[in-house]
Every structure is written in C-alpha cells, then in structure tokens.
Amino acid sequence: MKDLKMKQTGDMMNELRFHLASNEMKQFLSAFLSLHASDQAAFFLELSEKNRGKVLHSLYPHEFVGVFQEFGWEDRRLAVTYLDSEYVVEMLNMMVPVEAAAFLKSVTRRKSLSLLNAMNPEARAHIERIMKYPVNSSGSLMHTEFLTANIIDTVDLVLKKLSLTSGDHNYHHLYVIDGDRCLIGTVSIHQLLRAESNATMEKLMYSNVISIQDKADQTQAANLIKKYNLLELPVTDQEGIIIGIIKVDDVIELMEERMSLSIESFAALKSGISLASGTIRLVSQRLPWLVGLTVLGFLMTKIMAPYLASLEQFTTLALFIPVILGMSGNSGIQSLSVALRRISMSSVSGKDSWLLLGKETCIGALTGFVCGLFAFVLSNLLLNSSPMISSVIGLALFIAIFFGTITGAILPLIVKHLRIDPAIASGPVLTTLTDIVALLIYYSVATLLIPLATT
Incomplete structure (x- = not known):
C-alpha cells in the first residue's frame, strides 16, 4: 500500500x-x-x-x-x-x-x-x-488560541460555547480557570463529550495540572512534554494565569530544527542544507572554513618539519600515521557528540560541566590504554615491528585518543561559557585540531623513545 x-x-x-x-x-x-x-x-x-x-x-x-x-x-x-x-x-x-x-x-x-x-x-x-x-523562551513557542471554561460552568454551557468557536483548530483539552483566570484544572474534550450535561467543570477537571511559565526555557517545555507524554502543555504567566499552550507538534519541529542547526554548525556550515540555496552560496559558506583550516594545517606542518630529520631512518613509523590520526579524530567526534547532546537536552553548567569533563577524561584514559595495548600487540604480530617501534605506536595512540576525547568534551563547554552556540565546536575544527596535535604527539614520542633503542 x-x-x-x-x-x-x-x-x-x-x-x-x-x-x-x-x-x-x-x-x-x-x-x-x-x-x-x-x-x-x-x-x-x-x-x-x-x-x-x-x-x-x-x-x-x-x-x-x-x-x-x-x-x-x-x-x-x-x-x-x-x-x-x-x-x-x-x-x-x-x-x-x-x-x-x-x-x-x-x-x-x-x-x-x-x-x-x-x-x-x-x-x-x-x-x-x-x-x-x-x-x-516557552512564550515564543505558544499558541494563543485555546479553550477555557470557568470552574462553575456546566457541560451543557461549555458545549454551547464550543459550538460557537470559529476556525479549524484541533483542540484536545479544555482549561478550567477561576474568577481571576488562573489555571486550576484540565478536562479532555473526550471526557467532556461523555459527561452528564449538568456536571460542572469542578467535578470533571483534573486538578494536578502540568504547566510551564512563559519565560521558562523551551528545552524545559520539551522535557515536560516528553516526560508526561502530553499533547499540549499550558503556558502561564507569573500569576498563574493561562496565556497559551505549546503543542507537541511544535516541540517536535523545534527539536528537528535544532538538530538541523547543530548538524550544519557541526559541519562548519550556516544554513547550508537549505534546498533552495544555490551552489555559489553554499561554496561561499564552506570555503572560508576549509581555507582557514588548510592554512593552519600547513603552518603546523612547518612547525613539525624539524622532527622529520630525526625519523628518516625509521620509515616504518610513517605506515601508522593514518591509524594515529584516525583514532584521535574518532575519539574526539564521539566525545563531542556526547557533550553536544548533553548540552542540548539539559542545562550543563558548574558542577555538571566538571562531572561531564571528568567522565570523558576517564573514558579517554581507558579507551586510549586499551587501543594503545592492541596497537602494541598488533604491530608486533602482523608487521613484525621491533619492541621499540611498537612501544612508540602504542604510547602515541594512547595519548592521541586521550587528547582527542578531552578536546571533544571541552570544546563545546568552552564556547558555551563564552555564550556562543556550543555546536560551533564543529567537526572540521575538531578534526583538524586533533590531527595536528596527534601528529605532534606521534613525532614527539618517537623522538624521545627511539634514541633509547640506539644507545
């Protein structure tokens, strides 16, 4: 079908x-x-x-x-x-x-x-x-068209009012208010249609209302809708007066929009996934990042050039460069994804930031140690490398993964502290940074350890 x-x-x-x-x-x-x-x-x-x-x-x-x-x-x-x-x-x-x-x-x-x-x-x-x-804020997401009834209104009176409403709105709930228009309860439309005509809203209403204030963050509204499986979330002002509702459809659209923006920022784009954007427009958005990162890569290559002379006699080390760079970048991307998700789903600040960073540090140390140990063993078994070369590879991989994990976690926390969108800690920036530092780590470890094997 x-x-x-x-x-x-x-x-x-x-x-x-x-x-x-x-x-x-x-x-x-x-x-x-x-x-x-x-x-x-x-x-x-x-x-x-x-x-x-x-x-x-x-x-x-x-x-x-x-x-x-x-x-x-x-x-x-x-x-x-x-x-x-x-x-x-x-x-x-x-x-x-x-x-x-x-x-x-x-x-x-x-x-x-x-x-x-x-x-x-x-x-x-x-x-x-x-x-x-x-x-x-939640207020910027609310609909101002909703149904209300006074606590003393009967079902018959409410249905008559409902029949006079205009528009094609799909209402799910009726919001019960007191004389000051403060929200005190809800009645589902389904319950209203099944109730006796002389029953009052006070008798029918559910008084344990889940609501949110208009100035609260939209993420808090999304969390309430998800937690309580709501179709609508009433919005009140500071006095408790209902002023609007947030619908689950709007929250879904909001989350999709934020995810799209995060993906665009993660890829160093700005509105670069719009189908209506032309090729030249897309190129102009992506090129500055890529050119800047290319220049940075060449500058770091010049800085690292002196290391090459001391490693020329150990050409075997060049075989493992893709492994070191790839694993450092992969660990950084994993850590960055976790940090961005935590930040987007809840407010991460103060103690939570340190807990997140501490947890990712432990993860980086453990995953780096295990991968470094595997690299030491595999380089011996599969490529017949000398113990010293295998040690260089294993230790460099451990440090590179450890650095990549910490970097991926700390970048979004830093930019959030600077009141910048955390998603600006984008993939290309992280990848370039981890590649350059991982290569520097690899050459430094080799420069320090290899002379020990020749003395």
Whole structure:
C-alpha cells in the first residue's frame, strides 16, 4: 500500500512538471492544489528559480500560506524575495500566530516592523504578544488560541460555547480557570463529550495540572512534554494565569530544527542544507572554513618539519600515521557528540560541566590504554615491528585518543561559557585540531623513545 502511494505521488509530480513545462497553468494549479501542503512544499523547493517565480505568481496568498508554513526558516526568507509586501502581509494575517512571529523574528527589524504595521489589528496583536518573548523562551513557542471554561460552568454551557468557536483548530483539552483566570484544572474534550450535561467543570477537571511559565526555557517545555507524554502543555504567566499552550507538534519541529542547526554548525556550515540555496552560496559558506583550516594545517606542518630529520631512518613509523590520526579524530567526534547532546537536552553548567569533563577524561584514559595495548600487540604480530617501534605506536595512540576525547568534551563547554552556540565546536575544527596535535604527539614520542633503542 505504501509503495502504491509513493508511486501515485511520483506520477503526480511528473504530471506537475509536464504542465509547468508546457505552461498549462490551469491544469497545473488544479493538480498542485490537490496535494498535501508538505508535498507542495517539497515540489516547490525542487524547482528552478524561474519556475518558482511562475508558481508563486499563479497562487493566491490563501493558497500559498500552507506551503509557506511547511518551509524551513531559510527557505521562507528566500520565498519572500519573490513576493511583494502586500502578498506577504495577507499570508501573515492568515498564518498561525506563533509561526508568523517566528518568521518576523527571522527577518530584519525594519522589514518586520513594516509588515506588522500593514497587518490587520487583531492578527498583529496576537503576533506582537508572542514576539515580546526571547527566542528560546516557552512564550515564543505558544499558541494563543485555546479553550477555557470557568470552574462553575456546566457541560451543557461549555458545549454551547464550543459550538460557537470559529476556525479549524484541533483542540484536545479544555482549561478550567477561576474568577481571576488562573489555571486550576484540565478536562479532555473526550471526557467532556461523555459527561452528564449538568456536571460542572469542578467535578470533571483534573486538578494536578502540568504547566510551564512563559519565560521558562523551551528545552524545559520539551522535557515536560516528553516526560508526561502530553499533547499540549499550558503556558502561564507569573500569576498563574493561562496565556497559551505549546503543542507537541511544535516541540517536535523545534527539536528537528535544532538538530538541523547543530548538524550544519557541526559541519562548519550556516544554513547550508537549505534546498533552495544555490551552489555559489553554499561554496561561499564552506570555503572560508576549509581555507582557514588548510592554512593552519600547513603552518603546523612547518612547525613539525624539524622532527622529520630525526625519523628518516625509521620509515616504518610513517605506515601508522593514518591509524594515529584516525583514532584521535574518532575519539574526539564521539566525545563531542556526547557533550553536544548533553548540552542540548539539559542545562550543563558548574558542577555538571566538571562531572561531564571528568567522565570523558576517564573514558579517554581507558579507551586510549586499551587501543594503545592492541596497537602494541598488533604491530608486533602482523608487521613484525621491533619492541621499540611498537612501544612508540602504542604510547602515541594512547595519548592521541586521550587528547582527542578531552578536546571533544571541552570544546563545546568552552564556547558555551563564552555564550556562543556550543555546536560551533564543529567537526572540521575538531578534526583538524586533533590531527595536528596527534601528529605532534606521534613525532614527539618517537623522538624521545627511539634514541633509547640506539644507545
């Protein structure tokens, strides 16, 4: 069944490409608008710049807004370059406020104010309420449309109010409030529909409410939703008044976005995975890192050149350079991945930072010792190396793995202390650093130990 669905989707995409290439826009729009918004977005991002413009100029704002909300932030900013301000304003008026607020925060302040001033007052009020919160706060992630009922309301009265609500929102819970609008309980919609018509919310509600304050970190909200398996998490202000809800879908999107950003930073990229980005743009993002690291590598090679003269008579050592460099880099990547995960999942500071570093230090020492011992034995058994050469290889591998593990753990902690995104401790930087130091360690150990075998 799944294969059939994929085949049908593929056939539809081919049909869309044919209509677009043939300039049959009526047939194209009919087929395009029949797709799910996620499929529309995927198709749009595959198009050339010329065809993207053609599609956009054929769609009304209410037809494109769903597609727009499926884009990542970088793709949204690029899509807006094809549109005039009136078109964008119409879309923002129809967008979910939390999505519109996030988009407006991603553009320049001047552009944001211009768009806000042109919006209708009601939509603007919802968006500005969300935009006042810091980017990483729970308030910036909340939806302002939710259902409330007074503690003394009956089921019959609540259902009548519910029938008058507008929009196509998918509500899961009703939030019970007191006379001061403070959150005191929740009632599931399923429970509400099954209850007796004269039952009050006080009788039906679950009073042990899991909620979060609007200024709390988004990571804390995500942890609560995960821990208690929630579909919605109510958001309150400092007085306990409910002001919004965070949906599990938004948390999943947030985690996916953060993971994407971490992967991009880990690879020394900045918005470099966007499908809408051109080749020149991607090259300009990656090249400075690679050029800088190449220059650093050559500088360190010059520094290490004096070691080579003393090792020329032991050419066997050159065979093991890839092993030393590879294992140092691998241990560093493992340690960096663990540190980034710990930092992204919880707040790591003070004592926790030292515990993390201490644990990775122990791991580096143990894994380095075991791998160094294996290297000593294998170089003897497989390559018939002398005991001294095997000792050089084993000791150098131990120190290189130990250094790589510590470096991978400490880099994100340092940049976090400097209030920089920890993911900036990227793969290329770590790999280059561990390669250079591992090679320096290898040559230093060989220079120190080999003369002992010749005396």
